[in-house]
Amino acid sequence: EVVLHDLGRLPHSIVAIENGHVTGRSVGDVPTDRMLRTLRHLDETQDVRVYVSSHEGKVLKSLAVTLRDEEGRAFGLLGVNFDVSDLVQAQRTLAALSAAGRAPEPGEIFAGDIRDVVAGMVARILSDMGKTPAAMTREEKMEVVKRLEERGAFLVKRSAEQVAEALDLSRYTIFSYLKEIRRPEQDGDGGGDAADRAAGEGREAALEGRR
Template identity: 40%
Template sequence: MPTLLPATDARFQSVEDLHRVLEPVMRAIAAAVGPHCEVVLHDLSSRDLDHSIYAIVNGHVSGRSVGGPSTNLGFEVLRDESADHDAFGYRGRTVDGRELVSSSVYYRDPAGRILAALCINVDLTPMQSALNAIAALSPAPQAEAEEPKEVVGPDITRVLDDMISEAIASIGKPTPDMGKSDRIEVLRLLESRGAFHIKRAADRVSARLGVSRVTVYGYLDEVRRG
């Protein structure tokens, strides 16, 4: 059995125990940063990522509430619990296109299994509006935008659809023009991001690629064997 790397030295018996410790911290972070800062505690103990949000402050940032879904990162993390998945200051975006800067810290139970995640998402829209106003007065070369690592949305199917769209776009050709190798590459990208942990993912992928559900599962078997 692999040695589990703790995201933090503290271990908790339950999400309820963790929430008692983090609830005032969540409120403090949101109050200090402002209304454009969302702070979320995800319950990952049941592995029900369609309804993982245990507590949330400033949920208007992503349009989510208690009982809402995780993101593509949640699915990726649970594919390999042995790794240290803490991440700080990475780029993300909402499903309606607003850019975020985010951080995530993962907590474990006494057995070392991932129990929960504390996630902070800061909407950059107010800052970008101010920068755009300044740039209009004093034009300067714009730095190339970093590719978002996380997609945040109130509905897990919208997150999945966005993941599928990104995978298809990366191939660089319309789906009717794709060959088998192109479609397999789409599935490889989706599998690497944990998309097939989402319910009915195969149905949505088959509809977008214009192939049968059986074909999708056949391609997925090839990806997992390879």
């Protein structure tokens, strides 16, 4: 909507209007309360103003310009009102879909090589911890291994070697960390199950040694 006010014709100041259906006004209608407030403090108000308001459920983004003569006296106001209701609704829908207000989850790592997937997992964990492997203590490196274990990195063959290289450790140290990390689970099982798991880990280490 585009509307022109002649301040010399107050209160029926609207002398021209296009697309008046946006606010339901027509020629001869009166100014808004915001416009009257602006006129009351015209010397303290910027000549170009942008604001957001509402009208009968519509969300309007408005541009208002004070028109002045050569001597600087205000004689009119030009207003442009955009009905942005659909845009606001779309924005709210997108915000809901993107879980606005919550920390977004990291995107999936899509790659053609599984090593790239593991490398991406390692890189994210190192970034989260804010340290390079060279600056990490034993406990911090074990924490990296623990997080990788929780994320399934060691379900991948030869991942222990890759992680060991990334953390500047031997693969046997990685196996040692994994054994220590998995121990609480094993301690909670029966003795036979724990023995079976230990034997399985031994076989896994032996197989890794042959690869």
